[in-house]
Amino acid sequence: MKNPDNRPDADALLREVEREDHRRGKLKVFLGYSPGVGKTYSMLSDARVLKQRGVDVVVGLVETHGRKETEDLLRGLEVIPRRYVEYRGIVLKELDTDAVVRRRPQVVLVDELAHTNAEGSRHEKRCQDIEEILGFGIDVYTAMNIQHVESINDIVAKITGVRMQETIPDTFLVKADEVQVIDIPWEELIQRLKEGKVYIPERAKQAMENFFQRGNLSALREMLLNFVARKMDAELLNYMRAKAITGTWPISERVVVCIAASPYGKQLVRKAYSIAQQMHAEWYAVYVSTPSLREISDRERAFLTDSLNLAEQLGAKLINLTGTDIAQEILRFARENNITQVVIGKPLRSMLWGYIKGSPVSRLLHAQSEFEIHLVTPISDKAVPDVKAKRGPLPFVVNHYLFSLLMVAAITAFDFGLYEYVPATSLVYVYMLATIAAALLFGTGPSIFASITGLLAYDYFFTHPRYSFSMEFSHDIVNVSMFLIVAVVLGQLVRIVHRQNLTLQYRLKRTTLMEEMSKEFLQLSPVDELLTGFYQCSPESRHISVFLRTTVLSEISELTIKYIRKVLDQAPVVVFLGSDKKLQVWARSSADIEISPNEIAVATWALTHGEPAGSGTGTLSSTRYFFMPMKARNESIGVVGIQYDYRNLLPEQRRFIGAILNLTSMAAYRWLSLEITNPA
Secondary structure: OEOOOOOOOHHHHHHHHHHOOOOOOOEEEEEEOOOOOOHHHHHHHHHHHHHHOOOOEEEEEOOOOOOHHHHHHHOOOEEOOOEEEEEOOEEEEEOOHHHHHHHOOOEEEEOOOOOEOOOOOOEOEHHHHHHHHHHOOOEEEEEEEHHHEHHHHHHHHHHHOOOOOOOEOHHHHHOOOEEEEOOOOHHHHHHHHHOOOOOOHHHHHHHHHOOOOHHHHHHHHHHHHHHHHHHHHHHHHHHHHHOOEOOOOOOOOEEEEEOOOOOOHHHHHHHHHHHHHHHOOEEEEEEEEOHHHHHOOHHHHHHHHHHHHHHHHOOOEEEEEEOOOHHHHHHHHHHHOOOOEEEEEOOOOOHHHHHHHOOHHHHHHHOOOOOEEEEEOOOOOOOOOOOOOOOOOOOOOHHHHHHHHHHHHHHHHHHHHHOOOOOHHHHHHHHHHHHHHHHHHOOHHHHHHHHHHHHHHHHHHHOOOOOOOOOOOHHHHHHHHHHHHHHHHHHHHHHHHHHHHHHHHHHHHHHHHHHHHHHHHHOOOOHHHHHHHHHOOOHHHHHHHHHHHHHHHHHHHHHHHHHHHHHOOOOEEEEEEOOOOOEEEEEEOOOOOOOOHHHHHHHHHHHHHOOOEEOOOOEOOOOOOEEEEEEEOOEEEEEEEEOOOHHHOOHHHHHHHHHHHHHHHHHHHHHHHHHHHOOO
């Protein structure tokens, strides 16, 4: 039955079209819950059936682990030799992706999906090798166990006591065209283990005493079935939306996870992903940029970016809020976007302390809202050494306090001049100027210090009896008490307004940045019309056009470097695709920057595949630079390389750099295409 408007969901329809795209290979995953359940055996059995049907099947990489039954199934199948990699004096055998692509079979078998490649490989993970193979239209059969799924890493560690170091993003499995569950009862698995069909006898005995326990296997088996059930349900719902079929729909849930610069951020992300999957919910990863965020340490920044990278990898929509009140910004976002579930981390300090301090978590818990809150207790992880839950004390800058004291002294001298003409009770409020100035210039501590020293100065010099800290009249006591309260409150309000002003300036700066760059690029637009005329003239005129083209592209490159450095103060280079289809460096942020042939090769990969590569990306990450492609009209025309770790970029910085590259691409595409359409 169709919906009333007879309109399918556009996003769901697009996913169905992508699934049916014959230019991309199909991915089939043989998924089990433990070693020894028969994943590789089933994969090889299916391959032999395909070969009997006349399908061109090859073995890219299969691990038999010495199991005779598995080795027997390999006979008669073409095996592509592995690639040898030397690492720390040891020769490792890895999948030869290039050999698979050159062979171009219909189906290739690639075992151990979650494997991490040896250092120096093109890709960090084997699943990235498989992505590349799929891009060439080759179908891939692969195998893995459920405990290597990223989102359940914490749960597996808690149940089994073993943290899996090799994981794959959930999104990789979600995009799989087919997932075949390889499931056998745990009793049968234990029997296979005893018979030596999984490990050699000595290792099998040790495994049964540790990992292969009934509780562990039952829990992993349940995780496997739940995961596959959720995937099948999601595919069914997507199909119904794409075909505009009405029926029973899940409640529209929306989940948001609140991320901060904490080592426990990844645990919150995994929990939020799990909740979102169970509820078939759209989910967001939210962090609030405050003026102080730019002052966090490198280690805290790494925690924040790692958490956000994982959230993006798991399919979350990254949201960057800007403000001085973290709790208020999250509440506003939740109300505006109809959020039903909020995932936050439980404070490591007592809730009473958080309530007194007004922590964001405490304020969210006590705020009036319609969403449910999931308070997640951080799980200690030995992989994060020396984690300190407490922040260090606020910095004590002596000069700030000395300057505040000088302001109080100046106001005291000014009050001496007014003493003969103004009632003494009014002089106390002049000291508020020092409190306000200290709050604007230096913050909370100097502001309170100015309030107290101003009060003491007024008491000593202007209340009766003068030149003592005693007070003769009761109204003086009330006066100075009210002054202290008003001064402290006013100082804090001024500080808050000042921080809000800094936040607005920060947002305005980013907006202005894009406007300025757009204007500078637009000023270049009329010149390319002149080139068309030059190309139609004499050969001498064409030399002038080549000169103009080179000049303008160089100017575009310099503008790109200029604005990237305003977002990220690092060393970028701009590389465009030349007429010989090779990359050429057009501009450097510094004359002494050199790009090695190896780095050019990484840039070429980023250009060819249209994806970031290099430092911190998981693809050819051993280089100093990461490279981001520039695309125009679905065509890569160049790359920008930045000497920085890609993982340390905040999503906001990635978006701004991406916007800069989009502007660069639009401005440069016309000039690059002119040489193609009108060669000299």
